[in-house]
Amino acid sequence: MISNTIDLYYFTGTGNTLLVARRMVEVFEQNGRIVNLHRIENSDPSAVDLSHVIGLAFPVAAQSTFPLVWDFARTLPDADGTKIFMVDTVSIFSGAIVGPLKRVLVKKGYRPIGAKEITMPGNWFPGKVNKDRNQRTVARGLERASVYAGRLVDGTSHWLRVPVLSDAFYWLNSRPIVWRKLAEIGEKYRVDREACNGCGYCEKLCPVGNIGYDEYPSFGPACQQCMRCIAFCPREAISVPGKKYELYRAVKIKDLLGEWQND
Secondary structure (H helix, E strand, O other): OOOOOEEEEEOOOOOHHHHHHHHHHHHHHHOOOOEEEEEHHHOOHHHOOOOOEEEEEEEOEOOEOOHHHHHHHHOOOOOOOOEEEEEEEEOOOOOOOHHHHHHHHHHOOOEEEEEEEEEOOOOOOOOOOOHHHHHHHHHHHHHHHHHHHHHHHHOOOOOOOOHHHHHHHHHHHOOHHHHHHHHHHHHOOEEOOOOOOOOOHHHHHOOOOOEEEEOEEEEOOOOOOOOHHHHHOOOOOEEOOOOOOOOOOOOOHHHHHHHHHHO
16 A cells, blocks of 8 residues: 555657556545655655655556666666555557566566556658547546556555566566667658748757757667657657657647746
8 A cells, every 4th residue: 555655757659658647646635645746857865765665657668668768777776665656558468578677677576556558549751640539549548547547546556477487578678679679760860941931849848958959950879769769759750760640648738848947
């Protein structure tokens, strides 16, 4: 049972995870818990308060999650039974995060109390966006987030793992070459200079500082494919050569910027 203050650390790409995190915060607060919401990319893992319950919320990427999320988890301070839970958003399946992350956290002395994977609309270069279907998927996902948060509160949640399967997926999908290939896609992003209005949102949105700005955006070699710059460009000026897709974002850019301002 969660009876402490909760520090929920989240990373969101196009907004699915932010929606889930917000819904869980609502349920926690309705049950009398105090919740602090923190962005992973702007948080110092060594400064987490081990007297609080820790939550990790993030999207699935490459059947695992982004290196910046793994870096945060792996550099958390050693604990002595601090309760911790996770929730991820996934469009199809993961396989390389729930078990491996539990193993890392247990080794550090944390007490895992719950893990949940919540299906949300796909956002990685969708060929076609079906808004009605996406709305239904989001509604189901948020209901599952509510139920999960309730189970965390009453102590009936669990963090299970399938060692052989999850460890095999993790070994395959955590190889540096996987993320080098994804970074190469990011280096090829193009900017329509006639459409670009120089707002600078893409540079500000990038969680790893991969976007430079000198009249127009330029893209470095560290892209992790979170899709923020493409999804939230107000002029739809950023594209990928050879890719045909429709833009997907779960929240408006002002929602994402508002979270930044309130953190």
